[in-house]
Amino acid sequence: MAYLLRVGGSIAIVAAIVAQLQHTIRNEMSGKGEVSFVVQNFFSFFTIEANVLAAAALFVGIFTLSSRGAEARGLTMFRAAATTYMATTGIVYNLLLRGVELPQGTTVGWSNEILHVVAPVIMVLDWLIAPGKRPLNSKTLWGIVTFPILWAGYTLVRGALVLDPRTGDPWYPYPFLNPHTSPNGYWSVAFYVVLIGVLIGVVGAGILRLTRVKRRA
Incomplete structure (x- = not known):
């Protein structure tokens, strides 16, 4: 099961990122033509960066499943970070951003769902069941x-x-980080940054806690 999650998950994430990037580039080429700018913007989204880390963690993890011993500590730390970011991405997107058109051009529907819903679920499941x-x-x-x-x-x-x-x-990659459009400017931005920071801390603490619970079990 863990093997299928990692192989399928890494392929799905990479395919979703590539599909959205290609669509974004084509969309810009038919418009203002600022391709280099929108590519920089594309990789400035936390969602994209988190998914790149997740795909890397899943791909590397494929080759550790055949070992019966514990994986390298650095890999566990990397997986913990990637899982935390992806779980947070799923929570924030579905609470704050679902239905909001983000400024990277028209989103690719299936890609959007993989990056914001399917991939976070895969990462959490992998964290729970992978040895x-x-x-x-x-x-x-x-x-x-x-x-x-x-x-x-x-x-x-x-x-x-x-x-x-x-x-x-x-x-700005997300509306709630734009002080020029937020109701109270930088105060609103600060509120959301702190809120998301706390969420990442809580999720991360839970992810780390599971490694110790699993060990005792």
């Missing part, structure tokens, strides 16, 4: 939350400094 996880202590949580913090800082700085050449407006 070989190393027990991780709570200090690992700091490593897990570091990437989202850096991403949020990058997003806000880039949004303030880089203007969309097609519109002349600042570009």
Whole structure:
């Protein structure tokens, strides 16, 4: 079961990313032609970055299933981070962003569902059933939350400094991170950043807890 999840999941995620990227590029080429800009934007979405990490974790994990011992500690940490990001992506998307057209062009329906729903479920299931996880202590949580913090800082700085050449407006990957359109500007943005940060911390703590529960079992 774990083998099928990892093979099928990694293929599905890569196919979904490629399909959406190709559609985004074609859409831009038929419009303003700012292809390099929209490609940079595409890989600035936390969803895309989280799915790239998830596909890598699943793919590498395929080759560790044949081993009867525990996997390398670094791989368990990487899988824990990827699973946390994907679970958070699924929660945030379905609570805040479902039905909202994001600024990467028209979304590819099946790709969108894989990246935001199917892939998060696969990652959580893989974490629950796949053997070989190393027990991780709570200090690992700091490593897990570091990437989202850096991403949020990058997003806000880039949004303030880089203007969309097609519109002349600042570009942000998600509406709730745009201080120019949020009801209370940066206060609204700060609220959502803190809220999502807390969510990532809670999800990450739960993911880490499962490695110790599994060990005792």
